[in-house]
Amino acid sequence: MAPWGYSKENGPATWHKDCPIANTGVRQSPIDLITTGQTCAKYDSNLKPVIVSYPAFSEATFLNNGHSVQFQPSAGNLSELSGGPLTKKYKFEQFHFHWGNNDSEGSEHRVNGKMYPAELHLVHWNSESPNFSSFQEAVGSNDPHALCVLGFFLKVGAENASLKPITDLLSKVKNAGSSVSFPGKFDLKAVLPETLTDYYTYDGSLTTPPLAECVKWIVFKEPIEVSTAQMEAFRAVDDGHGKPITGNYRPPCPLHTRTVAASFK
Numbered sequence: 001m002a003p004w005g006y007s008k009e010n011g012p013a014t015w016h017k018d019c020p021i022a023n024t025g026v027r028q029s030p031i032d033l034i035t036t037g038q039t040c041a042k043y044d045s046n047l048k049p050v051i052v053s054y055p056a057f058s059e060a061t062f063l064n065n066g067h068s069v070q071f072q073p074s075a076g077n078l079s080e081l082s083g084g085p086l087t088k089k090y091k092f093e094q095f096h097f098h099w100g101n102n103d104s105e106g107s108e109h110r111v112n113g114k115m116y117p118a119e120l121h122l123v124h125w126n127s128e129s130p131n132f133s134s135f136q137e138a139v140g141s142n143d144p145h146a147l148c149v150l151g152f153f154l155k156v157g158a159e160n161a162s163l164k165p166i167t168d169l170l171s172k173v174k175n176a177g178s179s180v181s182f183p184g185k186f187d188l189k190a191v192l193p194e195t196l197t198d199y200y201t202y203d204g205s206l207t208t209p210p211l212a213e214c215v216k217w218i219v220f221k222e223p224i225e226v227s228t229a230q231m232e233a234f235r236a237v238d239d240g241h242g243k244p245i246t247g248n249y250r251p252p253c254p255l256h257t258r259t260v261a262a263s264f265k
């Protein structure tokens, strides 16, 4: 089977062939975050603000893996996540993006059916579990909260100066499989909204193969603004088959018996 992707031949509707959990899983991601009605997100007053400790990264690789662009700091990075719905401390692993080929599509999660032009995922793994001691082991474990991914919607507006070092680098990793070592320091904290208080959270999975159901998802209500030029830079990244990556997002999956909690009314 050709490696998975987002085209008609190897896209989300075909992933079940190599990953049966795509169709049989009952906690798949992404989902449509519904805010009113029967199956809507329920306000939980116990949900605290998410706490991130992201010292500026000094050494990292920026990679085009053919289905997204990924920023991966060297193993020694000390960035951590806690608070929110979490009971443990998580270590930062990498961040990457999902986007569309126009501003009306691109995000993986949706809000009442609305898609944003892109979504940023900050991937972390539980560094306090007795069952695993590396990211790879965490992905392979059956622990329901082995990973925690923070999702931020991107919307088109003013240029995002904090993300400019990343969007300016996209042309350097135009070809699938290419990577560059990130020049200088990158301050991820500056990219995020000031307060990490308003979010949706639910139990889900990786949104790409292996679709492991090991993710505590935290999706923030407040989008991050980027300029049209910055969005266009994502749309010029190639997928390794001579075409731009456009639409590297999985459609929403059934909620089944899950509930979504909201940290805000």
Ligand SMILES: COc1ccc(CNS(=O)(=O)c2ccc(S(N)(=O)=O)s2)cc1
Pocket (backbone or CB within 6 Å): 094, 121, 123, 135, 136, 137, 139, 140, 149, 205, 206, 207, 208, 209, 210
């Ligand atoms: C066994 O070793 C492995 C196995 C699998 C991976 C995939 N990479 S990954 O786990 O970071 C993610 C895939 C999809 C993510 S999303 N869109 O849900 O945030 S994160 C890496 C190492």
Ligand SMILES: [Zn+2]
Pocket (backbone or CB within 6 Å): 096, 097, 098, 121, 207
């Ligand atoms: Zn992702």
